[in-house]
Amino acid sequence: PWLMLKIAGQKKITHEHAENGGKIGRFYRKLVTPVIASRRSSWLFLIIVGIVTALSVSLFATKTVRVKLLPFDNKAEMQIVLDLPEGAALEDTERSLFALAESIRELEEIDNIQAYAGTSAPMNFNGLVRHYFLRQSPELGDLQINLVEKGDRKRTSHEIALDIRERIKSVPLLEGANVKVVEVPPGPPVISTLLAEIYGPDAQTRRAVAKQIKTLFHEADFIVDVDDSIGDPRPRLAVSIDAPSAADYGVMQQDILDTIAISFRGQVIGTSPRGEARDPLDIRVEFPRSEQIWSQKMATIPVPRRLAGITSDPVELGAVVNVNNQQGSPIIFRRDGRFADLVQGELAGKFEAPIYGMFEIQKRVDDVDWAALGLEKPVIRMAGQPENEQQNTLLWDGEWEITYVTFRDMGIAFAIALIGIYILVVAQFGSFKIPLVILAPVPLTLIGIMFGHWIFGAPFTATSMIGFIALAGIIVRNSILLVDFVKHGQTPDMPLKEVLIQAGSIRFKPILLTALAAMIGAAVILSDPIFQGLAISLLFGLASSTALTVLVIPAIYVALRGPDWRPKVESENV
Structure with a gap:
C-alpha cells in the first residue's frame, strides 16, 4: 500500500470491476451460469470432473505416464566398465579396452577416451557408492569417456550412452566377459538401478535362486548390463612342499619357500643412493611378468641342498x-551383517524406471516352476530385510529404495501439509465443513499435471511430486x-446462485493473474532435464486447477444447498 501511494500519488484509485468484474468477469458469468443453474447440473459437472481426474490418474496404470525418481541428466562424461573372467591377464584386459574404444571412437560427440587396465578410472561420487575403488585386479578395466560441451552436440549424454551400448555389442571379447555402460546419475547414486538382494537359508540355495533370477533379468528385453555379486571363483595355483621328497634330497623347507617367493615376487638385493637427501632406490631382481607363471622353465630353478x-x-x-590348479573361494557378500547375493541390472529402451523392471521380473518369477528346480519360490519384499532368513526372499533395492523412501516421505509431508491447512482454515472460518470445500479442488491439479507429462513424454519424477x-x-x-467472499456476501435477499456468480466474477481476475505469473516463472525451467517435472506440474497444474476451482467451488455449494438457498436472518452465515 505504501508503494502504491508513492507511485499513484494523489490520483484517485477506482475499482471498475467491482460490479461485474469487467470483461473477464462477464466471461466467467457466462461460463459458470449453466454449471450452477440447478442441483442436477452441479452434480453432473462434479461427477464429470471426478471422472476426468480418475482418468488422468489412470495414465500411471496404462504406463502412458511413467514414474521415475529423477530423469537422466545431460552429463559431460560416462564410463564403460569391463569385467573379464577371473584369472584373465592384464594384457587381455588392455586389448579388450582398446577394442571397445575403437568401436566408439567415430562418435563425433566424444572428446577423448581414457583406458585404465587393472585399476579403476579416477573416482567420482557414483564410483564411491559402487565401490569402484576396489577394482584393483588384472581382469578389471575402465574406459573413461569425456564428451564435448553440451552446446556443441545435439544428443544428450543418455542418448549417446544408448548408442554406445548398441555399438559395443559387436565387439569380440573373452567368453564370460561383462561390459556395462555407466552413466553419472542425476541424483543419489546406487550400486545398480535394478538391484535384487537374494536371502536364503544357506549359500548354495541363495546362489541357485540368484542364478535363476539372473536368467530372468537376461530374458527381459529392456534390462541390460546384467551382473551378479557371485562371479566365477578365481582360479589359483597351489604350490605345496613335497615333504618326503624334500627330506630325501636334504632340502630345507625354508629354502623351498624362499625360492618360490623369489620366483614369483622377486627379491630386493640392495639399494642405490641418489644423493641430495633423497630416498634411495631399491635394487630388485625378478623375472619378467610374462615368465611369472608355473612352467617347465620355472620347475628347473635350482634349490640348495x-x-x-x-x-x-x-x-x-x-x-x-x-x-596343481584349484578353484578359489566364492565371494561372500553381506548387507547389514546378513548373508545375501546380489543380481544387478540397468534399464534401457521402452522402460527406464526400476518399478517396471520389478513388475516384469515379479511376473516372470510367478511363471517359473520352482519345484522342478528343487527350490522354494522366493518371497518378494519391497522394503526391509526379511526377518526369517530360512525362507528364500527377493528384496528389491537400488534406485527403488531411494524412490520408495522419497515418495513415501513426500507423501507424508503432503498429508501433514493438508492437515495443517485444514486446521488453519477451521480456525479462520470457525467451521469444520467449509475447510473440506476449500480442500476439495486440490486433486484437480492432477488433471493438468498428468496431461502435461503426457504431452511432453516426460516421466513423473520427484520434482513433479x-x-x-x-x-x-x-x-x-x-x-x-x-x-471468504461468498461467506461475507450472503444476505437474506440474495439467492446463493447470485452470490456465487458475483464472488467468482470479482475474484476471477486476481486469481487468473496470480496463476499466470506463477506459470510464467515455471516456464523458464521447462527445458531443464532435472526440473522439467516441477515446471510441468506448476505450468499445467495451475492451468487446470485455476480453471476448474472457480467452477468446482460454486458447484459444490449449489449441489449441497441448491441455487436459491438464502441464509436465515437469525442464523449465522456459514
Whole structure:
C-alpha cells in the first residue's frame, strides 16, 4: 500500500470491476451460469470432473505416464566398465579396452577416451557408492569417456550412452566377459538401478535362486548390463612342499619357500643412493611378468641342498613341490551383517524406471516352476530385510529404495501439509465443513499435471511430486478467496446462485493473474532435464486447477444447498 501511494500519488484509485468484474468477469458469468443453474447440473459437472481426474490418474496404470525418481541428466562424461573372467591377464584386459574404444571412437560427440587396465578410472561420487575403488585386479578395466560441451552436440549424454551400448555389442571379447555402460546419475547414486538382494537359508540355495533370477533379468528385453555379486571363483595355483621328497634330497623347507617367493615376487638385493637427501632406490631382481607363471622353465630353478652337505648339487624346484590348479573361494557378500547375493541390472529402451523392471521380473518369477528346480519360490519384499532368513526372499533395492523412501516421505509431508491447512482454515472460518470445500479442488491439479507429462513424454519424477505439493497451497489460497467472499456476501435477499456468480466474477481476475505469473516463472525451467517435472506440474497444474476451482467451488455449494438457498436472518452465515 505504501508503494502504491508513492507511485499513484494523489490520483484517485477506482475499482471498475467491482460490479461485474469487467470483461473477464462477464466471461466467467457466462461460463459458470449453466454449471450452477440447478442441483442436477452441479452434480453432473462434479461427477464429470471426478471422472476426468480418475482418468488422468489412470495414465500411471496404462504406463502412458511413467514414474521415475529423477530423469537422466545431460552429463559431460560416462564410463564403460569391463569385467573379464577371473584369472584373465592384464594384457587381455588392455586389448579388450582398446577394442571397445575403437568401436566408439567415430562418435563425433566424444572428446577423448581414457583406458585404465587393472585399476579403476579416477573416482567420482557414483564410483564411491559402487565401490569402484576396489577394482584393483588384472581382469578389471575402465574406459573413461569425456564428451564435448553440451552446446556443441545435439544428443544428450543418455542418448549417446544408448548408442554406445548398441555399438559395443559387436565387439569380440573373452567368453564370460561383462561390459556395462555407466552413466553419472542425476541424483543419489546406487550400486545398480535394478538391484535384487537374494536371502536364503544357506549359500548354495541363495546362489541357485540368484542364478535363476539372473536368467530372468537376461530374458527381459529392456534390462541390460546384467551382473551378479557371485562371479566365477578365481582360479589359483597351489604350490605345496613335497615333504618326503624334500627330506630325501636334504632340502630345507625354508629354502623351498624362499625360492618360490623369489620366483614369483622377486627379491630386493640392495639399494642405490641418489644423493641430495633423497630416498634411495631399491635394487630388485625378478623375472619378467610374462615368465611369472608355473612352467617347465620355472620347475628347473635350482634349490640348495644344505642338509646334504655343501658339496651336494642343487635339486630342481619341481622335484620337491607339488603343483596343481584349484578353484578359489566364492565371494561372500553381506548387507547389514546378513548373508545375501546380489543380481544387478540397468534399464534401457521402452522402460527406464526400476518399478517396471520389478513388475516384469515379479511376473516372470510367478511363471517359473520352482519345484522342478528343487527350490522354494522366493518371497518378494519391497522394503526391509526379511526377518526369517530360512525362507528364500527377493528384496528389491537400488534406485527403488531411494524412490520408495522419497515418495513415501513426500507423501507424508503432503498429508501433514493438508492437515495443517485444514486446521488453519477451521480456525479462520470457525467451521469444520467449509475447510473440506476449500480442500476439495486440490486433486484437480492432477488433471493438468498428468496431461502435461503426457504431452511432453516426460516421466513423473520427484520434482513433479514437489510441484504437486506446492500447488496444494496455491489452490487452497484460491479457494479461500472465493469462499471468504461468498461467506461475507450472503444476505437474506440474495439467492446463493447470485452470490456465487458475483464472488467468482470479482475474484476471477486476481486469481487468473496470480496463476499466470506463477506459470510464467515455471516456464523458464521447462527445458531443464532435472526440473522439467516441477515446471510441468506448476505450468499445467495451475492451468487446470485455476480453471476448474472457480467452477468446482460454486458447484459444490449449489449441489449441497441448491441455487436459491438464502441464509436465515437469525442464523449465522456459514
